[in-house]
Structures are given as C-alpha cells and as structure tokens.
Amino acid sequence: MSIPFSRALEKWNRDEEFRKAHEALDEEFALARMIIEARLRAGLTQEELAERMGTSQSAIARIEGGHRPSLKTLERIAEATGSRLKISLEPASD
Amino acid sequence: MSIPFSRALEKWNRDEEFRKAHEALDEEFALARMIIEARLRAGLTQEELAERMGTSQSAIARIEGGHRPSLKTLERIAEATGSRLKISLEPASD
C-alpha cells in the first residue's frame, strides 16, 4: 500500500485533481484521515504530536499511514490534538 | 476490579438501586456498556456472539468486563450485533 496521506491532505486545497483521486479511497482510510486532520487542525507536525504523546514521529507516521491504532493510542491522540474522541455502536440502518 | 456489568445491565430495569450505583462508574466503562447493550439489543448471549465472531465466550466476557478491545474486534462486534460503529475525532469544546 503505502500512500502518503499526510502530504495528500496538506495538498488538499492546492491540488484539486489529487483531491478527487483521493476520495475514492475514502472509506478505507477514514480513520487515518481523521487522525491527520485532527493533527493539522491543531497545527502540529508528526514530530510535535509525537512529543506531546510521549512517543516517536515514526509511530505517528505508521498510524497515519493506515495501521490501526489501539483505542488507548486514539485517546492519546485526541488529547494531544485538543480533540474529542467519540465512539458509538448504534443499531444499524440495514 | 471485576464488576459484573453484563448482569448489571440485564438487571437494569428490575433493580433501580443497582442502576444508580452503576451510573457513578458510567464514564469509565462506557465502551464496555455500549458493547453489552449492542449484544443485548441483538438478543444474543456471550456464547452466541462469540460464535458469530469466531471466538470464545471468555473473550467476550473479558472485553465486556472492561479490557479495551482493538478496533478490529470492535468492528467484528458491530457486524455480529447488527450495529454500526462510528468513530470521530472532533474539535474539543474546551
């Protein structure tokens, strides 16, 4: 796989074509995207976020690259980015 | 720790006092509660849910008892209980 999502999101507003190609993969990497967006909202680099979380830049890159984080890690990301993590299990619409 | 949440939720409507004592611990075990509720909504026992997920009853009990599941496991629970898993990282209200 290995798709540079962080860079992609940073390009988001500069490159319309890139944006479209990206939305196709949307569902699959929805979580990674949310994490990247939360970080960018907070105006942090991977390195800065890592520091706030007490981990390394490479660990952040790994997660943003698509590797599923644990809930504990997700919570730490939420706190470090000034975000609120919401999880729900609702009756499905099917 | 070791608090019998599943049983607690099953008592929910039969024992008002028990319910109140329970709500105090609410936030801490919110996720476990959601999972138990999803299972009960689907009318499943731990054993039945485990079967649908291809795992064991003890694994379900462990999770419902408070051990943090992985996202992969959460997704499997959602599917097996006919629920929809929603995760979001929103800008905090602080």
Add this chain to the structure above:
DNA sequence: AAGGTTTATATCATAAATGTTATAAGGAGT
C-alpha cells in the same frame, strides 16, 4: 436444593500494536 443456562476468571501460547532508533525520501525555499 438441584440442574441448566449464562457469565466471570485463570492460564498460556500466538498475534498485533507500540516504542525505539536509524535511515530514506518528499517538499519548500534560497
């Protein structure tokens, strides 16, 4: 209280996520 059903606990091997360090690669600006 006895038997059947359901849930909780314990133990241990395996799998997955993380922490860590180092290095490569991409992008922006001079």
Add this chain to the structure above:
DNA sequence: ACTCCTTATAACATTTATGATATAAACCTT
C-alpha cells in the same frame, strides 16, 4: 544544485490484545 523541515520505511524488542481451554461463580426455574 543545496539546505532545512517534514514525513515515510525498516528492523527489532517490548507490551498488549486475542484465541483457546478449562473451571468457577452467578442467575433462573422448578
């Protein structure tokens, strides 16, 4: 081209969640 900043990848040790099995405890009905 060359820096500088940032993100991606790789390898390995450690931690955490899972799978599996067995057993205990709680609940319910008669």
